[in-house]
Amino acid sequence: MYSSHTYLKRKTPEPGVNRQEFIAHLIEEYYTTTTNVEAQEQVSANLANFAYDPINWDYLKSAEALKLFVELLQTPNENLQLYGIAGLCNICLDKQSHDFILQKSHLKSIHTLLVKTENLEIALNILTLIYQLLTSLDAGYDKAFILTIEILKKIKFYCQSIKDRRIINISTLILEDFAQRHEFIELKDVATTSSSSSMQ
Numbered sequence: 001m002y003s004s005h006t007y008l009k010r011k012t013p014e015p016g017v018n019r020q021e022f023i024a025h026l027i028e029e030y031y032t033t034t035t036n037v038e039a040q041e042q043v044s045a046n047l048a049n050f051a052y053d054p055i056n057w058d059y060l061k062s063a064e065a066l067k068l069f070v071e072l073l074q075t076p077n078e079n080l081q082l083y084g085i086a087g088l089c090n091i092c093l094d095k096q097s098h099d100f101i102l103q104k105s106h107l108k109s110i111h112t113l114l115v116k117t118e119n120l121e122i123a124l125n126i127l128t129l130i131y132q133l134l135t136s137l138d139a140g141y142d143k144a145f146i147l148t149i150e151i152l153k154k155i156k157f158y159c160q161s162i163k164d165r166r167i168i169n170i171s172t173l174i175l176e177d178f179a180q181r182h183e184f185i186e187l188k189d190v191a192t193t194s195s196s197s198s199m200q
Contacts, residue, residue: 020059023050027063037077044072044083051090060091066100073109081113082122089129098136101129107145115154120164127155127170134178143178152179
């Protein structure tokens with residue numbers, strides 16, 4: 001269970017780095033070092049690490065770090081993609097961040113990356129994010145927006161074809177905890193139809 005912001009603040013040594021200013025500086029640095037990919041990777045990694053600590057969540061939100069995390073998913077650089085999805089995964093238990101991630105365009109970026117990536121670390125972080133989003137949905141939210149047929153097919157593929165035990169475990173959890181029987185049937189029908197079409 002996460003500690004309160006007041007408790008965490010008391011545990012932060014004084015004097016120390018002003019976290020809010022430093023995080024804002026990192027965001028600015030990312031956008032002003034567009035010709036230095038290595039510097040962008042370092043900045044993105046730092047921001048993703050900051051997202052792990054709840055005391056930084058408000059600072060990250062005010063600096064629009066979540067917007068940057070989503071932008072990173074759309075880059076061709078796998079390191080930036082990894083830091084972007086790790087940042088979202090780290091901060092998604094914050095209610096405002098959770099709702100931000102569930103916006104249609106942001107989910108689309110996450111889905112697109114999961115479908116196309118061959119990087120298992122990126123896939124693992126996306127699957128972990130999906131599981132955390134599903135476990136904390138508001139009543140009435142349709143989980144089908146998260147678990148589309150395309151995403152279910154990808155998760156099923158991981159269960160059957162990937163040897164990485166971490167990937168298998170989280171994929172199995174998602175399917176067992178959140179995929180209903182009718183979704184498995186629909187998924188099977190889609191797979192059968194695709195197979196039949198390819199044989200013609």
